[in-house]
Amino acid sequence: MREEREERASRWRRFKTFLGVVTVAFAVTLAVMVGNRLSEEALGVLAGAVCGVGAAIPTSLIVVAVSRRQSEDRSSEQTRRRTSDYEPRNNYPPVVVVSPSSVQQHRRQSWNSLPSSLSAPMDREFKVVGGEGMRYDDERRA
Numbered sequence: 001m002r003e004e005r006e007e008r009a010s011r012w013r014r015f016k017t018f019l020g021v022v023t024v025a026f027a028v029t030l031a032v033m034v035g036n037r038l039s040e041e042a043l044g045v046l047a048g049a050v051c052g053v054g055a056a057i058p059t060s061l062i063v064v065a066v067s068r069r070q071s072e073d074r075s076s077e078q079t080r081r082r083t084s085d086y087e088p089r090n091n092y093p094p095v096v097v098v099s100p101s102s103v104q105q106h107r108r109q110s111w112n113s114l115p116s117s118l119s120a121p122m123d124r125e126f127k128v129v130g131g132e133g134m135r136y137d138d139e140r141r142a
Helices: 002-037 040-084 101-112 136-141
Strands: 125-127 133-135
Touching: none
Parallel strands: none
Antiparallel strands: 125 133
């Protein structure tokens, strides 16, 4: 039974190695074919993009590692504070503010007393390219 597992593991390692070699060969062949067909300017842009991505990967990994370390330090520090300085908090009743009703009625009246912007139409003039100015009211009547 154990020999069978080891044999399967050996086959799997060989298959992964073969698959890796085939993948690398495919990528190199594709890169050579694309490199031969592209112009110099396009190759320059492609090389710049590849170098930019290559430079960004280690930087982002460093940022992730530092932020994880800081968050772990904070969480362990907060856990220590909670266990050592535990004090039950006082529960305060909710605060309810009641405003007088006369103020609300006054506000409603002043809001309703404002003139509507749609009640007084303004005369609008349009200029047609290649024609004379025509008023909107004249056009509507026609």
